[in-house]
Amino acid sequence: MSLEERVGQIERISGTVVDAVGVKDIEIGEVVEVGDERLIGEVIRVSKDRFTIQVYEPTSGLRPGDKVYATGRKLVAELGPGLLYNVFDGVGRPLHELLKQGPFITRGIKAYTLDRKRKWYFKPTVKRGAEVAAGDIIGTVQETYMIEHRIMIPPGLEGKLISVEEGEFTVEEPVALLRTKDGREIPVKMYQEWPVRVPRPFQPEGRLPLTEPLITGQRVIDTFFPVAKGGAAAIPGGFGTGKTVMLHQLAKWSDADVIVYIGCGERGNEMSEVLTEFPELKDPRTGRPLMERTILIANTSNMPVAAREASIYIGVTMAEYYRDMGYNVALMADSTSRWAEALREISGRLEEMPVERGYPAYLPDKIAEFYERAGKVKVLGRPERIGSVTIIGAVSPPGGDFNEPVTIHTLRFTGVFWALDPELAYSRHFPAINWLKSYSLYVTSLLSSWATSFSYHAEELAEWWRKVAPSFPEYRSKALELLSVAAEIESIARIIGESALPDDQRLILLTAELLKEGFLRQNAFSEVDSFSEPEKQVLILKMILDFHSIAEKLIRAGVPIERIRSLPHISLMMRVKEDPEKVKAILRLTEESRKALLEIAEEYGVKLEV
Amino acid sequence: MVLRLEDIPGLIYRGAKEIRRSLLFVEGVSGVGYDEMVVVRAPDGIDRVGRVIEVGRGFAVIQVFGGEMGLQTDIAVKFTGSTFKIPVSDEVLGRMFNGRFEPIDGMPPVVSDDLRDVNGSPINPAARVYPNNFIQTGISAIDGMLSLVRGQKLPIFSESGLPHNRIIAQIARQATVLGEAEEFAIVFAAMGLKNDEARFFIEQFRESGAIERSVIILNLADDPAIERLLTPRIALTVAEYMAFDLEMHVLAILSDMTNYCEALREISAAREEVPGRGGYPGYMYSDLATIYERAGIIAGRKGSLTQMPVLTMPGGDLRHPIPDLTGYITEGQIILSRELYSRGIYPPINVLPSLSRLMRSGIGPGKTRDDHKDVADQLYDAYSRGVRARDLARIVGEMGLSERERRYLKFADAFEKRFVNQGEYENRSIDETLDLAWELLAMLPEEELVRIREKYIKKYHPKYRAAAAS
Numbered sequence A: 001m002s003l004e005e006r007v008g009q010i011e012r013i014s015g016t017v018v019d020a021v022g023v024k025d026i027e028i029g030e031v032v033e034v035g036d037e038r039l040i041g042e043v044i045r046v047s048k049d050r051f052t053i054q055v056y057e058p059t060s061g062l063r064p065g066d067k068v069y070a071t072g073r074k075l076v077a078e079l080g081p082g083l084l085y086n087v088f089d090g091v092g093r094p095l096h097e098l099l100k101q102g103p104f105i106t107r108g109i110k111a112y113t114l115d116r117k118r119k120w121y122f123k124p125t126v127k128r129g130a131e132v133a134a135g136d137i138i139g140t141v142q143e144t145y146m147i148e149h150r151i152m153i154p155p156g157l158e159g160k161l162i163s164v165e166e167g168e169f170t171v172e173e174p175v176a177l178l179r180t181k182d183g184r185e186i187p188v189k190m191y192q193e194w195p196v197r198v199p200r201p202f203q204p205e206g207r208l209p210l211t212e213p214l215i216t217g218q219r220v221i222d223t224f225f226p227v228a229k230g231g232a233a234a235i236p237g238g239f240g241t242g243k244t245v246m247l248h249q250l251a252k253w254s255d256a257d258v259i260v261y262i263g264c265g266e267r268g269n270e271m272s273e274v275l276t277e278f279p280e281l282k283d284p285r286t287g288r289p290l291m292e293r294t295i296l297i298a299n300t301s302n303m304p305v306a307a308r309e310a311s312i313y314i315g316v317t318m319a320e321y322y323r324d325m326g327y328n329v330a331l332m333a334d335s336t337s338r339w340a341e342a343l344r345e346i347s348g349r350l351e352e353m354p355v356e357r358g359y360p361a362y363l364p365d366k367i368a369e370f371y372e373r374a375g376k377v378k379v380l381g382r383p384e385r386i387g388s389v390t391i392i393g394a395v396s397p398p399g400g401d402f403n404e405p406v407t408i409h410t411l412r413f414t415g416v417f418w419a420l421d422p423e424l425a426y427s428r429h430f431p432a433i434n435w436l437k438s439y440s441l442y443v444t445s446l447l448s449s450w451a452t453s454f455s456y457h458a459e460e461l462a463e464w465w466r467k468v469a470p471s472f473p474e475y476r477s478k479a480l481e482l483l484s485v486a487a488e489i490e491s492i493a494r495i496i497g498e499s500a501l502p503d504d505q506r507l508i509l510l511t512a513e514l515l516k517e518g519f520l521r522q523n524a525f526s527e528v529d530s531f532s533e534p535e536k537q538v539l540i541l542k543m544i545l546d547f548h549s550i551a552e553k554l555i556r557a558g559v560p561i562e563r564i565r566s567l568p569h570i571s572l573m574m575r576v577k578e579d580p581e582k583v584k585a586i587l588r589l590t591e592e593s594r595k596a597l598l599e600i601a602e603e604y605g606v607k608l609e610v
Numbered sequence B: 001m002v003l004r005l006e007d008i009p010g011l012i013y014r015g016a017k018e019i020r021r022s023l024l025f026v027e028g029v030s031g032v033g034y035d036e037m038v039v040v041r042a043p044d045g046i047d048r049v050g051r052v053i054e055v056g057r058g059f060a061v062i063q064v065f066g067g068e069m070g071l072q073t074d075i076a077v078k079f080t081g082s083t084f085k086i087p088v089s090d091e092v093l094g095r096m097f098n099g100r101f102e103p104i105d106g107m108p109p110v111v112s113d114d115l116r117d118v119n120g121s122p123i124n125p126a127a128r129v130y131p132n133n134f135i136q137t138g139i140s141a142i143d144g145m146l147s148l149v150r151g152q153k154l155p156i157f158s159e160s161g162l163p164h165n166r167i168i169a170q171i172a173r174q175a176t177v178l179g180e181a182e183e184f185a186i187v188f189a190a191m192g193l194k195n196d197e198a199r200f201f202i203e204q205f206r207e208s209g210a211i212e213r214s215v216i217i218l219n220l221a222d223d224p225a226i227e228r229l230l231t232p233r234i235a236l237t238v239a240e241y242m243a244f245d246l247e248m249h250v251l252a253i254l255s256d257m258t259n260y261c262e263a264l265r266e267i268s269a270a271r272e273e274v275p276g277r278g279g280y281p282g283y284m285y286s287d288l289a290t291i292y293e294r295a296g297i298i299a300g301r302k303g304s305l306t307q308m309p310v311l312t313m314p315g316g317d318l319r320h321p322i323p324d325l326t327g328y329i330t331e332g333q334i335i336l337s338r339e340l341y342s343r344g345i346y347p348p349i350n351v352l353p354s355l356s357r358l359m360r361s362g363i364g365p366g367k368t369r370d371d372h373k374d375v376a377d378q379l380y381d382a383y384s385r386g387v388r389a390r391d392l393a394r395i396v397g398e399m400g401l402s403e404r405e406r407r408y409l410k411f412a413d414a415f416e417k418r419f420v421n422q423g424e425y426e427n428r429s430i431d432e433t434l435d436l437a438w439e440l441l442a443m444l445p446e447e448e449l450v451r452i453r454e455k456y457i458k459k460y461h462p463k464y465r466a467a468a469a470s
């Protein structure tokens, strides 16, 4: 077939959707280039005599009759060294490349995802003559100081390595030569391509149970509503309730190996913030700049809507690729609602039948497909290894009302719900995650491993840690219980006034306040408290709950609540999270406040069993 | 831009198949580009500009600006072969235009070879400089708790009858960047404003002398509604030119975005698109983003573009699609409250649901004052407790409150009367604002101030200051 035959013409243009004719064997998902500027687009509908393209760039000036060039390729992600420490647009073009055309993004710019000139030092891990198959690691590249890039045989390929070479190569230069069973010789390069809409394969039956928490350093998450490595979480909330800040926090502090952060239809300045901040911030575990483990995808709200739809898939494909190397990858998407709206907009232009709020009937399937790409799996190839992709999606419900299709369907397919609450946000209680409405389905399987999963800060505490860890789940449920009882008492107080409540109930309110201010509230921008080590989380919780249980006995014995409330330790317990001495300060305060209560006991002649 | 049919080379097409409000369906055309600008002459002899919003083989759908009254199927259409562009040069400064960029100040049109597409192009996020220059507006509620920074997009959510115009004028009058002499240049875009409202602004800019550095673009209440789709884009094209070519610090005021959104809804209805919430089209978020995202600072350019859109919330409802989608795009929102205004508070800013997302990068040591963040946080906390106590007092009576609640209630009253409330011509420095905050916070027991680090309590709390002074 000659190339000529695969050129069609535009019939009709409506926004980013273009109808064309003239390429008979065109396929759904095929990438086409549209018009003289060869704008990138993807075929999204094929009928007998025409096909429909969504164009990833502004379509101004396109005319009926303009040419459409079929490429025979699917929308793919280029996967190889050079993804980390980089930022791409929704179709995978590096933003720094686009800068060469000036500060504004104009049309028709072509740029490869991976730098074709940059050389990488490839170190083989297999020898000539090795039999290799899909997923086998044949060598490594130190992509950044933090991350070793493992070069793998692409899915679908198998055979014998007839040569493999160590040295400096660009991604396009072959590092090995593979002979297939049928005798073809195929050069193996350091990069591969993968169609973004297709999940990358892993071992058959390779899905593993989720037993390891993603430690985020965010107390309300780690302690109350943890997400598993390989799990999926949703964070819905109206504007200003803290979605983006939370996703930034997770991108900064999660104990994943690699982070993929997708800004999908959100603000340009938020991407610029990440780009400014991440190279400066240090990973708490390695002390290296966070950017070294991070890939950013930026399709801001003012960029073409079709590219927004693609950005999610590009991002998750990159995440799977690092998973396949055997890494734990965490992906954040801010906001999946903009992606769903892009689907809706394109569906509208296709004049498809809407079902709920203008969304097409396949919305739930699309959401499910996306979150299904999370998981902890046995990946393909040798050496045997396990990798995971954790997906955390922000959802932006219209009017902040969770009763809408994107939120509802997202909750069906995710295991954790962090419900953001505007009332908390208004009083600047951040993270504004409502502790009564949120949940984590992973709690039971994670809690036992949570506390033992690591403790890298406090070697001197190791002994203690082993003692406390088993009781951690109890602390957690006690705290949640107190908070929920406090909410009930508060609703009574709203009718009769707090002063009319009995003292034991007022103590519960006081403890709830300690929990809220001293434990749950965590300022993302605090130098000391932005990341809260697991031991710090447990110790604050223990401090407050131990205080409560002694105070409870005092109140029962007739000590007035005002006496306890007037202790200076109350405000100290609220502040101690900001103490740079961290764990030490908390242990000290735990002891001091215990003493203070014991003194009160003595003052009132109360006998406490210890 | 003034365009006449005669000015454009090429074929004239006659006759429209159908006219639906401001939409023109024409047939028998060829070589028409999507988004192309057209000139349409109806039998009334008036030339209107329009835009191709859909095109296929042999047909085009044109959205006509400049009023649909008088349109008939018996019309003449010419296609310009390019998108809507406006000429820019430094001659725009001090000028006044209508919503189509035709001069309305009696001076000749701007002439320049430098033509800019009014749709603009997205700023590459990698070219952005994260904004962090505090703008002092002299208004305590804003400077203290919702700080504006250069390059931010911070809208005012108002309701009809509230003094948003006076507040915007006060900000335009008082805004300065500490330590810099250069004043803001102003681009003012009116969409559907009443004549007297527009005149109020022009007078204000004249009085303050800002008019020389201003560009005013007016689409008034009696101007064609559809033109409002163009007005903010023209204004921002001019503003971008001033900020990134002339390297000025520009404050763009867009008022009232609600009128813009209504025009968008009208077009969508005429096209018989599937309506979204409230009848507004599903793509309104993306559409608004192409306006609001045109703010910021670009690496290597000296200027900046700060945006303050104004919108009136239909029915005072924050969840209405217009404020809702706006809040999802802009970097915060300043919300005005009818309740505060009726209690005589000016500016009636309800700080609790209001937000400035860029505040934290613009304040703090070396920028405003070291205690600023903590103080703002504490004010939010204390005021929200006070407001809750006030709500409670409505049910149980003030006597039913605990002593602590009563204290917070008192604080809330004082906060509104002394901190939020101020004169229209009162220009408070950031130090004055923060000192005032401390005076109010001192009404609360020191142990309650847990959001302020102890070192700042020691440094700024009136109690310790008085002790230090004596």
Ligand SMILES: Nc1ncnc2c1ncn2[C@@H]1O[C@H](COP(=O)(O)OP(=O)(O)O)[C@@H](O)[C@H]1O
Pocket: A237, A238, A239, A240, A241, A242, A243, A244, A245, A246, A430, A431, A432, A522, A523, A524, A525, B355, B356, B357, B358, B360
């Ligand atoms: N954890 C946090 N700590 C401190 N401030 C926060 C936190 N989360 C949110 N905020 C504040 O709330 C604002 C809005 O948060 P953001 O995440 O941008 O909201 P959303 O993405 O939901 O619109 C931020 O600019 C910041 O001032």
Ligand SMILES: [Mg+2]
Pocket: A243, A244, A245, A266, A334
């Ligand atoms: Mg956000």
